[in-house]
Amino acid sequence: MTTLHASSAADLLPEPRLEIRNLRRFFDGRPVVDDVSLKVQKGQVTCLLGPSGCGKSTTLRMIAGVEMQDSGQIYVDGKLICDTVFRVPPERREIGLMFQDFALFPHLSVADNVAFGLKGSRAEKRARVEELLTRVSLARHIDSFPHELSGGEQQRVALARAIAPRPKIMLMDEPFSGLDNRLRDGIRDETLSLLKEEEAAVVLVTHEPEEAMRMGDEIALMRGGKIVQQGAPYNVYTRPIDKAAVAFFSDVNILHATVNGALAQTPFGDFFAPGLEDGTEVEIVFRPQHIRIDFDRAGRGPEPTAKDGVAARGRVKRARFLGNESLVEFQMDFGTVLKATVPNVFLPAEGRAMWLTVPRNRCFVFPR
Ligand SMILES: Nc1ncnc2c1ncn2[C@@H]1O[C@H](COP(=O)(O)OP(=O)(O)OP(=O)(O)O)[C@@H](O)[C@H]1O
Numbered sequence: 601m602t603t604l605h606a607s608s609a610a611d612l613l614p615e616p617r618l619e620i621r622n623l624r625r626f627f628d629g630r631p632v633v634d635d636v637s638l639k640v641q642k643g644q645v646t647c648l649l650g651p652s653g654c655g656k657s658t659t660l661r662m663i664a665g666v667e668m669q670d671s672g673q674i675y676v677d678g679k680l681i682c683d684t685v686f687r688v689p690p691e692r693r694e695i696g697l698m699f700q701d702f703a704l705f706p707h708l709s710v711a712d713n714v715a716f717g718l719k720g721s722r723a724e725k726r727a728r729v730e731e732l733l734t735r736v737s738l739a740r741h742i743d744s745f746p747h748e749l750s751g752g753e754q755q756r757v758a759l760a761r762a763i764a765p766r767p768k769i770m771l772m773d774e775p776f777s778g779l780d781n782r783l784r785d786g787i788r789d790e791t792l793s794l795l796k797e798e799e800a801a802v803v804l805v806t807h808e809p810e811e812a813m814r815m816g817d818e819i820a821l822m823r824g825g826k827i828v829q830q831g832a833p834y835n836v837y838t839r840p841i842d843k844a845a846v847a848f849f850s851d852v853n854i855l856h857a858t859v860n861g862a863l864a865q866t867p868f869g870d871f872f873a874p875g876l877e878d879g880t881e882v883e884i885v886f887r888p889q890h891i892r893i894d895f896d897r898a899g900r901g902p903e904p905t906a907k908d909g910v911a912a913r914g915r916v917k918r919a920r921f922l923g924n925e926s927l928v929e930f931q932m933d934f935g936t937v938l939k940a941t942v943p944n945v946f947l948p949a950e951g952r953a954m955w956l957t958v959p960r961n962r963c964f965v966f967p968r
Pocket of ligand 1: 627
């Protein structure tokens with residue numbers, strides 16, 4: 601006889617490589633990490649993203665074992681490695697670390713730096729060192745010393761050193777913030793592909809949304825010690841939970857309105873405000889790149905549509921070219937100043953009348 605078991609989607613996922621449950625840490629009676637839970641699979645990069653002081657580094661330090669939580673548990677491959685009574689020491693957690701001030705050992709060669717945490721015979725160590733230095737395109741520097749390398753090269757050695765012992769988990773705290781912009785993108789991409797090849801579960805701390813979007817399979821947005829939203833970068837960006845979550849990723853425009861019959865009325869027409877009672881004050885939030893701009897045609901703008909609503913008139917207050925895009929500020933006839941970004945060069949004259957529309961699928965309506 602065959603027995604059928606119902607299985608949920610969660611049952612089908614492999615055991616997370618790293619799981620933290622309900623971590624809390626207090627400093628001076630104040631929770632700086634407040635009930636943080638997270639699962640990271642093998643080969644997955646999760647970015648803890650949030651403003652300075654929101655508890656990202658403290659969370660990372662608890663996973664590394666250099667900071668003790670006040671409550672909560674940490675599991676690796678389903679095995680408890682730390683709660684408030686039991687604690688595997690940091691050096692036995694099979695965790696690789698990479699921080700901004702990664703400090704290579706100055707008196708050791710590149711090869712010896714990378715071999716530092718390795719076990720095994722001389723030949724095995726040498727093979728692993730050569731493999732990794734080739735992988736990060738630094739094989740020719742195997743016998744160099746750290747001071748002979750550029751900042752970007754040192755960073756790649758630090759990555760090779762951290763990944764050499766095949767850690768199950770890599771913890772990275774703002775690892776690229778010491779590098780100049782030109783170097784950064786290349787090193788980020790190289791780091792990401794190496795981490796994926798080595799199948800480490802990665803937790804990367806950053807306060808830069810662009811870095812989190814570029815590196816993360818998942819983003820955990822933190823604020824005030826809590827994870828306020830978590831998901832794939834696309835979902836976190838396009839379905840933010842509140843105004844602050846929108847504003848963390850880009851500049852925002854805000855319209856104020858009051859709900860009447862599940863609609864918020866604005867100079868751009870009505871916005872759906874489902875589930876909100878009449879009289880609720882709301883904010884309609886949208887990003888500068890989502891404003892549509894039309895020229896004035898004898899005092900009129902485009903006809904209203906269901907998709908874009910009603911056009912409202914404004915006059916150019918200021919226009920600036922920023923390299924990849926132009927930023928235009930409009931003084932709207934209804935009083936508000938709105939910012940719009942347009943790809944490439946768009947520099948209309950100051951005072952010129954133009955009509956703006958706000959596509960409904962790009963707007964978020966939040967109670968105030
Ligand atoms: N050892 C400590 N003693 C007291 N307060 C601390 C200690 N470590 C961190 N804090 C406080 O805890 C809060 C969170 O710090 P944490 O370093 O985790 O934030 P963060 O999000 O990583 O910020 P940053 O990006 O600036 O490093 C901060 O307000 C910080 O001042």
